[in-house]
Amino acid sequence: MRQLSLTAALLAVALVLRVEPARADLDWHALGEEAATLLSDLIRVDTTNPPGGETAAANLLARKFRAEGIETEVMESAPGRGNLYARLPGQGGARPLILLSHLDVVPADPRDWRIAPFGGIRERGHIYGRGALDAKGLSVIQAMAVIALKRSHRPPGRDVIVLATADEETGGAAGAGWLVHHRRELLGNAEYLLTEGDHIHLRGGRKIVQVSVAEKTPCWVKLVAHGESGHGSTPPRFTAVTRLIRALNKIRRYRTPISLVPAVESYFAAFAPLEKEPLRGALTHLHDALEEPQFLADFTRNPRQNALIRDTITPTVLQGSSKTNVIPAEASAQLDCRLLPGEDPAAFIAQLRSVIGDDAVAVETLLSFPASSSDPSSPLITAVRQLAAADLGGAPVVPSVIPGFTDSHYFREQGVASYGFIPFVLTEEEEKTVHGSNERVSIQNLENGVRRLVMLLHTLPSAAPR
Numbered sequence: 001m002r003q004l005s006l007t008a009a010l011l012a013v014a015l016v017l018r019v020e021p022a023r024a025d026l027d028w029h030a031l032g033e034e035a036a037t038l039l040s041d042l043i044r045v046d047t048t049n050p051p052g053g054e055t056a057a058a059n060l061l062a063r064k065f066r067a068e069g070i071e072t073e074v075m076e077s078a079p080g081r082g083n084l085y086a087r088l089p090g091q092g093g094a095r096p097l098i099l100l101s102h103l104d105v106v107p108a109d110p111r112d113w114r115i116a117p118f119g120g121i122r123e124r125g126h127i128y129g130r131g132a133l134d135a136k137g138l139s140v141i142q143a144m145a146v147i148a149l150k151r152s153h154r155p156p157g158r159d160v161i162v163l164a165t166a167d168e169e170t171g172g173a174a175g176a177g178w179l180v181h182h183r184r185e186l187l188g189n190a191e192y193l194l195t196e197g198d199h200i201h202l203r204g205g206r207k208i209v210q211v212s213v214a215e216k217t218p219c220w221v222k223l224v225a226h227g228e229s230g231h232g233s234t235p236p237r238f239t240a241v242t243r244l245i246r247a248l249n250k251i252r253r254y255r256t257p258i259s260l261v262p263a264v265e266s267y268f269a270a271f272a273p274l275e276k277e278p279l280r281g282a283l284t285h286l287h288d289a290l291e292e293p294q295f296l297a298d299f300t301r302n303p304r305q306n307a308l309i310r311d312t313i314t315p316t317v318l319q320g321s322s323k324t325n326v327i328p329a330e331a332s333a334q335l336d337c338r339l340l341p342g343e344d345p346a347a348f349i350a351q352l353r354s355v356i357g358d359d360a361v362a363v364e365t366l367l368s369f370p371a372s373s374s375d376p377s378s379p380l381i382t383a384v385r386q387l388a389a390a391d392l393g394g395a396p397v398v399p400s401v402i403p404g405f406t407d408s409h410y411f412r413e414q415g416v417a418s419y420g421f422i423p424f425v426l427t428e429e430e431e432k433t434v435h436g437s438n439e440r441v442s443i444q445n446l447e448n449g450v451r452r453l454v455m456l457l458h459t460l461p462s463a464a465p466r
C-alpha cells in the first residue's frame, strides 16, 4: 500500500465512487414517522370489502407518489374499485420486481375493539386499525421504501413496480385478477414479486424469518342434494335434507391421505436445529416419523401442522328449507376444501364423489385453480438471507408453505416468481389481531420495515449470473 501512486489512489477513489454513488443519507426514524402518518390516513379510508371502495385509498397513495415525481396511475375495475400502479425506474440491469399489497380490508365490528377500527389512532408507539397489518401496513412500507429510494438518488438495480390492489379479501377478481387480465403490459417481464403471506416470527425471544414459497390452493365446492318436496308431516324415506346429511356424515368420517410434499418437508426440516431430541430427529426425517401412529396423532393434533400434510375439507355454509313444516326439493352445503401444492383438483373432486356415493347429490365447483410455487433457493431468497445476516442478527431464513392463499397465484400463473414476505417482526399475539380485533402495528416495525425493504432492493443482484 505504501507504494501506491497518486494516480492509482485517485483511480481507487473513482472506483469507490462508481460503486457507491453519493447519496443523501436517509433518516430512517423520520421515514418511520412519515409511514405512521400515511398509515393512519389510509386506515381512515374505510375499504371494508364488500363493497370495497378502494379508489379513495388508491388516490391517497397516488398523491403521495406524484408529490415525489414518481410515475403512478389509478385504474378502476368497476366503479369505486381502484387499483394503484407506480413505477420507479432502476439502473435497468435486470428484470423488474413487483411490490404487491391490497387496499381492501375485512369487516371490523367496533363493539369488539378497544379503539375505533377506522380512526387510524396512534397509541403507545402503535397505529391501531383494520388493515394495520393486513395489508395497509404493507402498502405503506412498500410505498415508503420506493419513495426513500427515489429521494436517495441511488436507484435500485432493477425497476420496482408497486401494485396496491382491490378485492384481495374476496378472491381478487376485481383487483389482482382484473389487473393481470386487463393491464398485463404493466407487469412487463417482471422476474420477482413480494407480497403478504409470511413475516419474521418472534418465538421465545428468537427471530425466524419466514418467506412463503408455496400456498395450498382452494377447491371450494357446493354439494346439492335433491329430493321430492312435500309436507313435513308425511316424510318419504329419503329427502334432499336427509341425503345431504348422509353425504356430510360420510365426508366427516373420511380421512384424506397424509402426503408430505417436498416444500413442506423442507419447511419442517428447517425447524429441526431449533428443537431438542427426539423432536429434532423427527422433523429431520418427518417422512419416517409420520409412519409412527403415535407421532402422527400428536403431530396432527395441531390444526396448522395437520393442514400442511393433507388436503382438508371444512363444511361451512348449510342451506335447506326456510320453514319447519316444508320439505325442500333441494338442500345444499358448501365445503371449503384446501389442496396441497401439486394436487389435481379434478382427481380430488372425483374422490369426493366416490366418498359420497350418491348420484342424487351433485358436486359443483365454486372456486378452484391449480396450486403453484416458487423456487425456494432463488437469488431473492439469497438476498433475504443476506438481509437476515446484516439486520436481523443472523436469524434463520425458512422458505415456508402457508395453509391459506393470497393473490400470488395470479402472478405465478404469469411466470413471476412470487414470495410472501412482510419484513415486520411479529409476536403470536400481534399475529392474532389479523382479521381479529385491535389490529395494530408498531411504529418501530414500520421504520424497520421500510429500511429492510430498501436494503433488500439494494442487495438483490441487478443482473443474472452468467
Ligand SMILES: [Zn+2]
Pocket: 102, 134, 135, 168, 196
Ligand atoms: Zn391480506
